[in-house]
Amino acid sequence: MSKKILIPISNGFEEIEAISVIDICRRAGIEVTIAAVEDILTIGAHNVKITADTMITDVKSSDFDMIVLPGGLPNAFTLADNETVQKLLKEFKSQNKEIGAICAAPFALHKAEVLNENYTCYPSFEKKIKDSGYQNDKDFIIDGKVITSRGPGTASVFGLEIVRILCGDEVSNNVKSGMLL
Amino acid sequence: MSKKILIPISNGFEEIEAISVIDICRRAGIEVTIAAVEDILTIGAHNVKITADTMITDVKSSDFDMIVLPGGLPNAFTLADNETVQKLLKEFKSQNKEIGAICAAPFALHKAEVLNENYTCYPSFEKKIKDSGYQNDKDFIIDGKVITSRGPGTASVFGLEIVRILCGDEVSNNVKSGMLL
Numbered sequence: 001m002s003k004k005i006l007i008p009i010s011n012g013f014e015e016i017e018a019i020s021v022i023d024i025c026r027r028a029g030i031e032v033t034i035a036a037v038e039d040i041l042t043i044g045a046h047n048v049k050i051t052a053d054t055m056i057t058d059v060k061s062s063d064f065d066m067i068v069l070p071g072g073l074p075n076a077f078t079l080a081d082n083e084t085v086q087k088l089l090k091e092f093k094s095q096n097k098e099i100g101a102i103c104a105a106p107f108a109l110h111k112a113e114v115l116n117e118n119y120t121c122y123p124s125f126e127k128k129i130k131d132s133g134y135q136n137d138k139d140f141i142i143d144g145k146v147i148t149s150r151g152p153g154t155a156s157v158f159g160l161e162i163v164r165i166l167c168g169d170e171v172s173n174n175v176k177s178g179m180l181l
Numbered sequence: 182m183s184k185k186i187l188i189p190i191s192n193g194f195e196e197i198e199a200i201s202v203i204d205i206c207r208r209a210g211i212e213v214t215i216a217a218v219e220d221i222l223t224i225g226a227h228n229v230k231i232t233a234d235t236m237i238t239d240v241k242s243s244d245f246d247m248i249v250l251p252g253g254l255p256n257a258f259t260l261a262d263n264e265t266v267q268k269l270l271k272e273f274k275s276q277n278k279e280i281g282a283i284c285a286a287p288f289a290l291h292k293a294e295v296l297n298e299n300y301t302c303y304p305s306f307e308k309k310i311k312d313s314g315y316q317n318d319k320d321f322i323i324d325g326k327v328i329t330s331r332g333p334g335t336a337s338v339f340g341l342e343i344v345r346i347l348c349g350d351e352v353s354n355n356v357k358s359g360m361l362l
Contacts, residue, residue: 015203016201022229023333046208051222
């Protein structure tokens with residue numbers, strides 16, 4: 001049975017971060033659901049208009065294997081403030097499922113108290129999160145079931161690592177070579 | 182005055198290729214117009230639904246400095262078959278303006294007879310274009326005013342090179358470092 005990922009987005013989401021993960025995971029055969037937190041037509045940080053697959057209020061954590069949060073502002077703050085997203089993050093954690101976030105979005109994991117000790121994020125955002133455990137020398141950090149990454153330039157590597165976690169090395173390597181990465 | 186790029190898209194466009202160029206060029210302050218060739222709500226190769234900024238029939242080549250075609254199928258074939266896109270490509274060429282294409286989309290440049298001798302594309306697509314001048318050992322190839330690139334894995338480098346061509350090294354390097362690339 002194919003794996004399932006939930007990707008919440010709100011206005012100001014970073015387009016390369018969101019689309020790289022969505023595109024790469026769908027290439028791997030993962031079922032990706034883009035769930036809008038504000039409006040079904042969501043406008044990215046660089047004014048790209050995306051129509052989500054569903055609203056966040058219409059999804060259940062039990063239907064998914066992983067939740068992944070893209071960065072971008074104010075998206076990352078909206079995901080940190082939104083009760084439904086915060087409740088979902090706590091449910092993924094309590095169900096021992098995978099959780100991912102990139103760029104400014106690890107802040108939303110921190111707010112939900114699901115971030116583990118070691119993590120990364122967009123440089124300077126660690127000041128809003130926590131100094132302890134912050135690492136800035138790798139494209140992504142895995143600590144337990146939580147994977148975090150840095151920004152648009154690390155989004156493809158982050159996406160391929162999510163594929164590796166859910167589907168294994170072979171699938172991830174095949175997607176990578178098909179993309180000419 | 183800011184530079185202006187026209188990006189035509191049709192159903193089946195490759196999302197990472199289109200969004201990387203749009204996001205990176207907008208980060209550089211370039212005015213990017215996404216123009217739909219079929220429906221204003223255009224569905225990508227991996228089912229991402231994007232609402233374009235305008236329809237291709239409502240734009241004029243004289244308003245832009247460059248045209249860039251994303252790949253993905255059937256998008257690349259649609260761009261090769263569409264009369265308006267083909268006419269625009271010939272106009273950009275005759276006005277000595279920049280032209281770019283990635284992945285399968287150099288095929289649409291070939292159909293419009295605007296491709297120069299040296300080029301690259303997604304491996305195997307050179308069989309539909311021409312063997313002479315095809316190069317597969319670089320992320321992008323510049324020949325005169327025409328820049329071509331290979332696939333999703335080269336899209337960010339392609340976008341940064343477009344910024345370098347239109348706005349110079351400093352702007353391109355600043356965008357690159359801001360993205361953590």
